Amino acid sequence: MFTKARVKLTAYYLAITMTICLIFSYVIYHGFVTEFRRGLRIQERIHSQIITQVPSDDIDPFGIVNLPPSLNPGLEDQIFSQTQHRVVIDLIIINLSVVLLSGVGGFFLAGKTLKPIEDVLNDHRRFTADASHELRTPLTAIKTEVEVALRDKELTLMEAKKLLKSNLEEVNKMQSLSNYLLDLNRYQNNQIKIKLNEVNWKVIVDKAVEKVTPMAKNRGITLTTRLTDLAVKGNEMALTQLVIILLDNAIKYSPLKGKIALNLRKQGRKAILEVEDHGIGIKSTEIPYIFNRFYRADSSRSKEQVDGYGLGLSIAKSIVELHNGTISVESHFGQGSKFQVSLSLL
Numbered sequence: 001m002f003t004k005a006r007v008k009l010t011a012y013y014l015a016i017t018m019t020i021c022l023i024f025s026y027v028i029y030h031g032f033v034t035e036f037r038r039g040l041r042i043q044e045r046i047h048s049q050i051i052t053q054v055p056s057d058d059i060d061p062f063g064i065v066n067l068p069p070s071l072n073p074g075l076e077d078q079i080f081s082q083t084q085h086r087v088v089i090d091l092i093i094i095n096l097s098v099v100l101l102s103g104v105g106g107f108f109l110a111g112k113t114l115k116p117i118e119d120v121l122n123d124h125r126r127f128t129a130d131a132s133h134e135l136r137t138p139l140t141a142i143k144t145e146v147e148v149a150l151r152d153k154e155l156t157l158m159e160a161k162k163l164l165k166s167n168l169e170e171v172n173k174m175q176s177l178s179n180y181l182l183d184l185n186r187y188q189n190n191q192i193k194i195k196l197n198e199v200n201w202k203v204i205v206d207k208a209v210e211k212v213t214p215m216a217k218n219r220g221i222t223l224t225t226r227l228t229d230l231a232v233k234g235n236e237m238a239l240t241q242l243v244i245i246l247l248d249n250a251i252k253y254s255p256l257k258g259k260i261a262l263n264l265r266k267q268g269r270k271a272i273l274e275v276e277d278h279g280i281g282i283k284s285t286e287i288p289y290i291f292n293r294f295y296r297a298d299s300s301r302s303k304e305q306v307d308g309y310g311l312g313l314s315i316a317k318s319i320v321e322l323h324n325g326t327i328s329v330e331s332h333f334g335q336g337s338k339f340q341v342s343l344s345l346l
Helices: 002-052 073-151 157-188 201-218 236-252 312-322
Strands: 197-200 222-226 231-234 259-267 270-277 326-332 336-344
Touching: 002 073, 073 157, 157 312, 197 201, 197 236, 201 222, 201 231, 201 236, 201 259, 201 270, 231 236, 231 336, 236 259, 236 270, 236 312, 236 336, 312 326
Parallel strands: 222 259
Antiparallel strands: 197 231, 259 270, 270 336, 326 336
16 A cells, blocks of 8 residues: 555656756756857847948958858758757756656655654554454453353352452453553543643652552562652653553562662753662563553563553653653663653753
8 A cells, every 4th residue: 555655656756856847948948049049140140240341451462351250041050950959858868867866766755754654554553453452352251251151050159259250350451451541542642731840759759659569568579769859840640650650560570579679869950760670671672662552571481471461661651751751771681670761850
């Protein structure tokens, strides 16, 4: 589809270029013919004036008049025709060269023009496919469990409650996914008109740590903080969600009874937040993609299955970009990861 569009766009570029070239060629050719003929007329007029006004100095002792040479009409037409033909050939060569170069350049520019559109469309297709896949899994589980239960004529109340509990877990997963998708769509499409006010970065980090502490305790993970009071321009709710996402990600990929360190410091005119874990780390080949939607690092290197949809870091990046900040990650496979968020200080 995009190949045809690229060729069509190139054809439009060529048509415009050829039209401009033809117009300029006509102007140049018409101007040349006009000026050449005018030059010949001027030359003939000057020659006629010289003949009627020949000074005595130009007459030699033998009575021969020394006049500048004049072209006869036949020779003038021949020179004009040859020059005209040469100009036409030169214009054709120039136009063909321009069209050739324009074709190559137009094809290149058409590709550059369509590339962002193609990337967005491919991203949309992947997003739709990934979202459908993530929703299909819990729906399939619910359907299978219900069908099996309906065929069981001796289904007890205890088994029915167990079934409903399992179905509720799957519903919660779908609800969690839908909430993630809504948040991602709002942040990435700037549908959330967040107000940026002066906030204390340290207070926000403390609130986020408080919310994820129960999750960390369940895994025996120790959270250590080293925070500095720093004022930034931001939205408290969005920044709190950002820190929770980074901490949740660190907890999920840390071993049992591991350690996670938070460091908030000042660096020049920037507030730097670092979330460092000593978990399974990220392969260097995967780092460029971890902020993509639905991208999840290879979980086969982990001893346990990690829940998630691969949307958290995409939301985190969108939040940081809404605050005109940057987010990056340093990771060593098997040793851990360190995420760094940089925001401007007030």
